[in-house]
Amino acid sequence: MSLIEQLTALGADGLASIAAADSAAALDAARVDLLGKKGRLTGILRGLGALPADERPAVGAAANRVRTAIEDALTTRKAALDAAALDAQLAAGTLDITLPGRARPIGAQHLISRIRDEIVEVFCGIGYTVAEGPEVELDFYNFTALNHEPQHPARSASDTFYVVDRSTDAETWTGPEPSDVLMRTHTSPVQIRTMEHTKPPIYILAPGKVYRRDVPDPTHLPQFTQMEGLVVDRDVTFADLRGTLDYLCREIFGSQVRTRFRPHFFPFTEPSAEVDVSCNVCGGTGCRTCKGTGWIEILGCGMVDPNVFAAVGLDPEEWSGFAFGLGIDRIAALRYDLPDIRMLVEGDMRFLRQF
Ligand code: DAH
Numbered sequence: 001m002s003l004i005e006q007l008t009a010l011g012a013d014g015l016a017s018i019a020a021a022d023s024a025a026a027l028d029a030a031r032v033d034l035l036g037k038k039g040r041l042t043g044i045l046r047g048l049g050a051l052p053a054d055e056r057p058a059v060g061a062a063a064n065r066v067r068t069a070i071e072d073a074l075t076t077r078k079a080a081l082d083a084a085a086l087d088a089q090l091a092a093g094t095l096d097i098t099l100p101g102r103a104r105p106i107g108a109q110h111l112i113s114r115i116r117d118e119i120v121e122v123f124c125g126i127g128y129t130v131a132e133g134p135e136v137e138l139d140f141y142n143f144t145a146l147n148h149e150p151q152h153p154a155r156s157a158s159d160t161f162y163v164v165d166r167s168t169d170a171e172t173w174t175g176p177e178p179s180d181v182l183m184r185t186h187t188s189p190v191q192i193r194t195m196e197h198t199k200p201p202i203y204i205l206a207p208g209k210v211y212r213r214d215v216p217d218p219t220h221l222p223q224f225t226q227m228e229g230l231v232v233d234r235d236v237t238f239a240d241l242r243g244t245l246d247y248l249c250r251e252i253f254g255s256q257v258r259t260r261f262r263p264h265f266f267p268f269t270e271p272s273a274e275v276d277v278s279c280n281v282c283g284g285t286g287c288r289t290c291k292g293t294g295w296i297e298i299l300g301c302g303m304v305d306p307n308v309f310a311a312v313g314l315d316p317e318e319w320s321g322f323a324f325g326l327g328i329d330r331i332a333a334l335r336y337d338l339p340d341i342r343m344l345v346e347g348d349m350r351f352l353r354q355f
Contacts, residue, residue: 003051003059006044010034011066018073024081027074034070041067111332111355112225112344115252116207119227119328122251123205126244128229131204133190135211136163139180141189145311146268160185161211161222183211187228188268191304191323194230195312200319202232207328218340225328232304232314232321238271241301241322249277249298252331258284260295269302269323280334289337296334299326 001009014034021027033039045063048056109117120130133141143155154160161183190206206228214220231240242261249259258278266272276297279290286292301324306316333341336355343351 003044003047004062006047007041007059007062007066010040010044011069014040014066014070015073018070018077021077021081024078024085027077027081031074035067041070108352108355110344110352111336112328114355115328115332115335116225116227119248119252119326120205120207122248123229126247128203128205131190131194131206132208133184133187133193133206135184135209137182137184137189138176139182141192142182142184142186145192145308146188147305147307147311148267152267154185157213159213161213185212186210186325187226188323188325190228191230191268191308192312195232195309195314200232200314200321201234202230202321204228204230206230216342218342219330221329221341221345223345224341227326227328229324230304230321231323232319234319236303236320236322238303238322241303241324244322245275245299245301245324249275253277253280253335256283264300264302266300266302268305268308269300270305272300272302275299275301275324277334281337289334298331298334299324301325 014030017030017033018027021030035041041063045059048059051059124130139155143152148155162179163181163183164178187206187208187210190204190208194202194204194206208226209223210226211223214222216222229244231244246259249257257280260276260278261273262276264272264274274297276295278284279287279294279296281287281289282294284294286294290296301322304321304323309316309319309321329341329344332338332344338344
């Protein structure tokens with residue numbers, strides 16, 4: 001048989017064995033047998049060298065035709081086998097493609113996070129940055145550096161959660177006294193931590209969780225969320241504080257809101273004030289939410305006390321500043337007219353889904 005005849009026979013044989021292959025494995029075996037390195041086509045072409053040069057092109061062309069025909073047949077057969085395998089799998093399986101898909105419920109931000117982010121956004125717009133501090137805090141940062149007297153009532157064990165580490169051996173322990181470690185009762189210690197390691201001018205916000213030994217009731221939680229603000233710069237005045245907080249209140253409650261600054265006392269600011277906003281429910285005429293007063297207290301603030309600057313080594317003659325602290329849970333309750341702030345932490349989906 002001439003090489004051309006052998007090639008023609010290989011083509012016919014090959015197409016037949018491809019058509020007969022009834023699995024992916026059988027098809028692959030046929031491919032290797034026909035076109036593989038040690039396969040039949042290679043075997044035939046080995047005879048090419050013995051041919052006179054003028055006969056070689058015709059044999060080469062015939063070989064290419066046969067290869068292409070076999071390759072096309074392999075591709076077609078592979079597609080047919082794959083389709084058959086899928087059909088078989090679908091027929092055998094229990095998959096019901098007419099069932100509706102599984103819905104993924106879309107989550108939403110918690111009200112507290114939403115208000116926190118909103119306030120952060122308002123202040124980032126006027127150049128503030130966010131600072132953080134630990135929730136397990138030292139007495140020094142939570143009280144002493146913030147100018148609290150040793151006998152200040154907030155320091156009592158009935159107001160503050162102290163962290164007592166009973167695993168430490170009192171003989172060898174060199175860290176802080178257990179009674180010096182507590183759950184921070186406010187975000188104000190972040191003021192001290194920031195001033196300790198940042199040179200003024202300082203414009204920061206510090207949102208975070210705080211802890212107090214309160215029994216949960218409609219207006220109290222033992223863990224709640226505050227937002228601290230601190231500004232330290234040259235020639236900061238009470239007018240700057242007022243302007244900043246008026247701006248904040250209008251951004252949160254709308255441009256119709258009125259604010260009222262009432263003198264108050266905080267150990268770490270002098271003078272200090274509490275800020276009320278006009279009641280959003282009755283517009284200021286008096287209702288149940290504002291207990292008939294038309295006003296609702298939302299934050300404490302004041303000018304940074306010189307003793308606080310001294311505690312962090314800043315010269316009170318050179319630097320001045322203001323600070324404020326507000327309760328985010330309280331603002332959430334006001335804004336969304338919640339009768340009980342415990343709803344914010346109970347995780348009841350019927351409540352949370354409404355927002
Ligand atoms: N830390 C105070 C509290 O939890 C709130 C507060 C009042 C923060 C006055 C301040 C401030 O920064 O200046 O009751």
